Amino acid sequence: MTKLRIGNKALIKDMNRSVVINTIRKVGPLSRTDISTQTGLGLSTITKIVEELKNSRLVFETGAANSTGGRRPILLEFNKQYAYAVGVKIMKDHLVLALTDLDATIIHSLEVPFHPTDSPTEIIQLIIHTIEQLLSKQQVKIDQVEGIGVAVSGLVDSKKGLVVRSPLLGWEDVALSKPIQDVFQKPVFIDNDVNAYTYAEVEKGHGLHQNNFICVSIGDGIGMSIVIDRKLYSGEFGGAGEFGHTIIQVDGRSCHCGQEGCLEMYASTIALEQESTVLFRSYPNSILLNKKLTFDSVYDAALAGDEMAIVLFDKLGYYLGIGLINAINSFNPGTIVLIGEGMIAQEYFLPTAITKAKKNFFYHDRYETKVLISRLGNDAWVKGAAILAINQLFQPPIYESTPSLLS
Numbered sequence: 379m380t381k382l383r384i385g386n387k388a389l390i391k392d393m394n395r396s397v398v399i400n401t402i403r404k405v406g407p408l409s410r411t412d413i414s415t416q417t418g419l420g421l422s423t424i425t426k427i428v429e430e431l432k433n434s435r436l437v438f439e440t441g442a443a444n445s446t447g448g449r450r451p452i453l454l455e456f457n458k459q460y461a462y463a464v465g466v467k468i469m470k471d472h473l474v475l476a477l478t479d480l481d482a483t484i485i486h487s488l489e490v491p492f493h494p495t496d497s498p499t500e501i502i503q504l505i506i507h508t509i510e511q512l513l514s515k516q517q518v519k520i521d522q523v524e525g526i527g528v529a530v531s532g533l534v535d536s537k538k539g540l541v542v543r544s545p546l547l548g549w550e551d552v553a554l555s556k557p558i559q560d561v562f563q564k565p566v567f568i569d570n571d572v573n574a575y576t577y578a579e580v581e582k583g584h585g586l587h588q589n590n591f592i593c594v595s596i597g598d599g600i601g602m603s604i605v606i607d608r609k610l611y612s613g614e615f616g617g618a619g620e621f622g623h624t625i626i627q628v629d630g631r632s633c634h635c636g637q638e639g640c641l642e643m644y645a646s647t648i649a650l651e652q653e654s655t656v657l658f659r660s661y662p663n664s665i666l667l668n669k670k671l672t673f674d675s676v677y678d679a680a681l682a683g684d685e686m687a688i689v690l691f692d693k694l695g696y697y698l699g700i701g702l703i704n705a706i707n708s709f710n711p712g713t714i715v716l717i718g719e720g721m722i723a724q725e726y727f728l729p730t731a732i733t734k735a736k737k738n739f740f741y742h743d744r745y746e747t748k749v750l751i752s753r754l755g756n757d758a759w760v761k762g763a764a765i766l767a768i769n770q771l772f773q774p775p776i777y778e779s780t781p782s783l784l785s
């Protein structure tokens with residue numbers, strides 16, 4: 379277990395500093411009085427902390443606030459150019475990397491392909507090489523980078539920096555953080571890719587108006603992240619949100635996870651493939667015959683009026699709706715945010731899914747969960763990976779080994 383720091387004066391000071399910088403970072407620019415109101419800390423404490431933060435260049439004073447007369451207060455703003463962060467997203471057959479400022483604004487990004495049979499070691503080397511390339515293109519030195527965040531599919535042990543299992547990549551027990559950290563001598567944080575996207579959603583998307591929500595990803599698999607009081611719930615082993623492997627059909631289709639009847643077998647790309655093997659008998663003239671079925675290809679067919687494509691999405695929507703009922707009944711979220719490449723075809727499956735999902739336990743009590751679509755776009759994966767690193771750097775340093783910009 380990670381060792382907690384002893385609760386002494388230095389710890390309290392570090393925690394207060396973390397509260398102040400995070401308030402300025404997330405809600406600023408703010409005056410010292412605003413910060414005091416927001417945090418409940420006394421003005422003298424705030425003045426002292428702000429002085430230190432100004433000296434370390436993490437915050438700077440900016441133009442005076444509008445005021446109705448009298449002396450106008452000076453505002454404090456977070457210096458997002460203080461340093462850089464790097465976000466990395468490992469996809470099925472390529473990497474996406476982005477250099478960002480400390481507000482996760484992308485300065486430059488790169489995409490590099492790899493072969494699906496490449497070993498974890500080869501892919502990690504490719505990450506290292508591409509980070510070097512990214513930095514040199516922007517003439518940024520590694521010393522100016524404070525943290526690297528990596529988003530990867532599957533079960534991820536963030537504390538150990540380990541990918542426990544990623545069926546998509548075929549990885550088992552891959553130490554991902556350490557080799558990157560060893561090369562760059564910078565903290566590397568890893569998390570599940572849906573969690574990374576959700577960090578972006580919390581800070582830049584629907585999370586701006588919601589404290590309790592879940593993100594559900596629809597694509598090659600089905601994933602979920604759970605946000606409780608604006609924080610991600612990761613579970614005991616980092617595996618919370620294996621929504622794709624909740625069972626919706628007793629003794630149903632065999633899943634690659636070893637169970638039977640998992641939602642992923644009924645509402646992901648795999649479902650399109652599986653369902654079609656039966657449906658082709660009824661639709662022998664479908665233009666999807668002999669095609670690789672993906673959300674993109676089935677969507678194109680549906681647009682062209684292919685009946686089987688429309689039936690495929692309708693069935694997928696029905697099962698997704700059942701899955702959403704289970705999620706709503708389990709978590710009572712204010713909102714479900716849908717993300718992922720499957721959303722390209724939302725017009726064909728979402729109305730069915732939403733209609734089905736409305737018949738949940740809470741419906742009769744008029745506590746309706748909103749189902750919304752993420753507006754962040756594809757950048758959010760890699761942005762979220764950068765946010766993962768940035769947030770860690772400003773965490774209250776309550777653990778002895780936490781890398782931090784604050785202590």
Ligand SMILES: [Zn+2]
Binds near residue numbers: 622623636637642
């Ligand atoms: Zn499964």
